[in-house]
Amino acid sequence: NAGVTQTPKFQVLKTGQSMTLQCAQDMNHEYMSWYRQDPGMGLRLIHYSVGAGITDQGEVPNGYNVSRSTTEDFPLRLLSAAPSQTSVYFCASGLLTSGRPGELFFGEGSRLTVL
Amino acid sequence: AQSVTQPDIHITVSEGASLELRCNYSYGATPYLFWYVQSPGQGLQLLLKYFSGDTLVQGIKGFEAEFKRSQSSFNLRKPSVHWSDAAEYFCAVGAGGSYIPTFGRGTSLIVHP
Numbered sequence: 001n002a003g004v005t006q007t008p009k010f011q012v013l014k015t016g017q018s019m020t021l022q023c024a025q026d027m028n029h030e031y032m033s034w035y036r037q038d039p040g041m042g043l044r045l046i047h048y049s050v051g052a053g054i055t056d057q058g059e060v061p062n063g064y065n066v067s068r069s070t071t072e073d074f075p076l077r078l079l080s081a082a083p084s085q086t087s088v089y090f091c092a093s094g095l096l097t098s099g100r101p102g103e104l105f106f107g108e109g110s111r112l113t114v115l
Numbered sequence: 116a117q118s119v120t121q122p123d124i125h126i127t128v129s130e131g132a133s134l135e136l137r138c139n140y141s142y143g144a145t146p147y148l149f150w151y152v153q154s155p156g157q158g159l160q161l162l163l164k165y166f167s168g169d170t171l172v173q174g175i176k177g178f179e180a181e182f183k184r185s186q187s188s189f190n191l192r193k194p195s196v197h198w199s200d201a202a203e204y205f206c207a208v209g210a211g212g213s214y215i216p217t218f219g220r221g222t223s224l225i226v227h228p
Contacts, residue, residue: 004158031214040124042205042220043159050214058215090158094214100147100166101209101216106158 002026006091006107013081013114021076021110023091029105030096032074036060036087037109043090049074050096081114088112117142119208121219128196129227136191136222138180138206147209148189149216150180154202162204165189176200201226 007022025032033048045058049068063085065077074093078085088111092104118141128134140146147166151159163174170182180191189206203223207216 033215035218040220043218045215048215092159096214099212099214101149101207101214103149103161103164104151104159104216106160108156108158 004091004093004105004107006089006110008110009108010111011113013078013112015081015083015114017081019078019081019112021078021089021091021112023074023076023107024072025074025091025093025105026072027093027105028071029093030071031102032068032091032093033058033104034064034066034074034076035090035092037090038087046076046089078112081112083114086112086114117146117208117210117217119206119217119219121204121206121222123222124220125223125225127225127227130198131195134191134193134196134200134224136204136206136224138189138191138219139187140189140206140208141187142208142210144211145184147211147216148180148182149207149209150174150178150189150191151205151207151218152176152202153205153221159205162191196224196226198226198228200224 004025034046035043047066049055091107094104120139149164150162206219209216
């Protein structure tokens with residue numbers, strides 16, 4: 001059972017380049033989300049989705065785009081990379097449980113450096 | 116909106132010593148509470164959660180946490196720490212009607228041999 005798979009694990013970009021971080025889960029979870037982790041800042045929610053075709057913004061959505069065409073996949077797109085987007089990105093998924101948060105399952109992270 | 120505070124950025128303990136990591140939350144109703152652990156270079160893994168019922172909850176790897184409504188706290192404890200427990204620990208709080216937990220900034224646990 002693969003769980004939540006993120007690719008790539010490491011990426012270096014130049015300012016202004018675009019790229020997509022991939023996230024796939026094989027647990028049939030309705031809920032998927034993207035976080036960024038920065039030193040001293042904990043985890044900050046970028047975007048989330050509660051099902052195919054449904055996405056919404058989190059705490060820090062600017063500069064990022066998402067889509068959810070299938071239950072399994074939730075890619076995160078950086079439209080024009082900036083040094084401030086240097087971070088470790090985590091994808092997480094979970095079951096939707098009757099109006100409360102449930103356990104989240106995390107990928108191993110993608111470390112992005114923007115020069 | 117809910118919020119969570121982890122007052123300690125770093126905690127250092129000796130192997131075999133007891134451990135308590137602090138977590139304080141702010142939320143008007145009964146919260147949904149979680150502790151996650153992040154080993155170096157890895158994603159987060161759920162240690163334990165509290166939704167209702169017994170205020171002392173047991174988790175994986177020998178950890179436990181106690182929900183104290185009067186103190187708005189959900190502290191994580193372990194009676195004897197192992198070197199493999201060195202990691203980052205995150206407390207998270209969720210509210211009824213929302214799927215989205217709010218994470219604290221984390222506490223880094225350092226274990227001395």
